[in-house]
Amino acid sequence: MRPGAHRTGAALLAALAGLDLVWIVRDFSKAADVTDAWWMWSGLLFRAQDGIWTSSFVEPTLLVLYTVCAVTALLSSATAGVLLSAGALTVLLRVPTLWNLNAGWVQGGVSDGLRTQVLISDIAMLVLGVALIVTVFAGRRSGARAGDGPPSAGGRHDVPARPTPAGGLAASVLLGAVAAVLVAWEIRAWAEQGWGPYWEHFTGDGTLVTLLAVPESWYGWSLALLASAGAAAAYRGSPFARPLGMTVCAPLLGLGLFRLSFAAKAGLLESIGTLGLRDRLSMATSLFEVLVSLAVLAALAGRGEEAPGTAPQPGTIRSFSSA
Numbered sequence: 001m002r003p004g005a006h007r008t009g010a011a012l013l014a015a016l017a018g019l020d021l022v023w024i025v026r027d028f029s030k031a032a033d034v035t036d037a038w039w040m041w042s043g044l045l046f047r048a049q050d051g052i053w054t055s056s057f058v059e060p061t062l063l064v065l066y067t068v069c070a071v072t073a074l075l076s077s078a079t080a081g082v083l084l085s086a087g088a089l090t091v092l093l094r095v096p097t098l099w100n101l102n103a104g105w106v107q108g109g110v111s112d113g114l115r116t117q118v119l120i121s122d123i124a125m126l127v128l129g130v131a132l133i134v135t136v137f138a139g140r141r142s143g144a145r146a147g148d149g150p151p152s153a154g155g156r157h158d159v160p161a162r163p164t165p166a167g168g169l170a171a172s173v174l175l176g177a178v179a180a181v182l183v184a185w186e187i188r189a190w191a192e193q194g195w196g197p198y199w200e201h202f203t204g205d206g207t208l209v210t211l212l213a214v215p216e217s218w219y220g221w222s223l224a225l226l227a228s229a230g231a232a233a234a235y236r237g238s239p240f241a242r243p244l245g246m247t248v249c250a251p252l253l254g255l256g257l258f259r260l261s262f263a264a265k266a267g268l269l270e271s272i273g274t275l276g277l278r279d280r281l282s283m284a285t286s287l288f289e290v291l292v293s294l295a296v297l298a299a300l301a302g303r304g305e306e307a308p309g310t311a312p313q314p315g316t317i318r319s320f321s322s323a
């Protein structure tokens with residue numbers, strides 16, 4: 001990618017982080033105590049001063065992800081994979097807000113001004129997400145692949161490294177396992193609730209409590225899709241496996257951490273022995289998501305071989321970034 005594309009990608013990611021930060025700060029200002037926002041993100045019922053929360057646990061999770069990706073986009077040879085992964089994740093998680101803001105509870109209980117602000121913000125996030133993907137293809141160098149990094153000394157491209165064979169295999173197994181677990185929970189919910197109630201959890205109709213929240217089942221299927229893609233890329237040893245796998249870990253880690261936070265605050269961890277099987281499996285799944293995320297990050301941290309025929313020539317300088 002051209003140097004300008006690296007800077008453009010970093011700027012787009014910084015803009016996305018800024019939008020998330022704006023809504024987080026807004027909720028902090030509406031909370032009786034700042035910690036109320038954290039517990040609200042975890043799933044506990046805390047009331048905002050005006051009765052309306054805008055953010056969910058997705059906002060702080062993506063804020064951290066975008067910040068890390070913005071720095072990576074400037075320094076790493078894996079910029080193309082980072083931008084593609086972050087762009088795809090953004091589009092997947094922001095699309096439901098477009099129709100959720102037209103729901104009856106929103107139109108009847110939220111001021112037109114706030115609703116318009118959230119809608120404009122959501123559209124801006126979607127545009128920025130698409131722009132990240134477009135930047136990858138528009139920023140390709142003549143004769144270079146989308147994954148090529150900044151030129152090294154001597155005029156060669158520092159291409160993104162593949163995962164190590166052991167790391168790729170481990171990441172593939174772990175991401176495949178977590179995708180299977182997510183799908184299994186969605187199928188179970190569908191079977192228990194029936195199509196009507198399950199569809200509402202998928203679309204968010206009448207089930208959301210904050211304006212930017214992502215419907216629970218939509219979030220689960222989105223993570224399962226990205227985790228499956230990451231597992232396939234890691235198994236093949238693709239140069240995109242490392243940025244994709246690491247990007248998937250952020251929303252997966254956020255999901256597990258905030259669910260465990262809810263369990264701790266609600267006292268469920270202390271009374272785990274008295275809980276039903278479903279609740280214990282749910283907490284075990286949250287812990288599994290956290291551990292898998294950390295394990296995948298560790299597995300993909302090592303740099304393997306570069307794509308055949310694209311290794312830098314003697315005297316070139318390689319990127320020192322782990323991504």
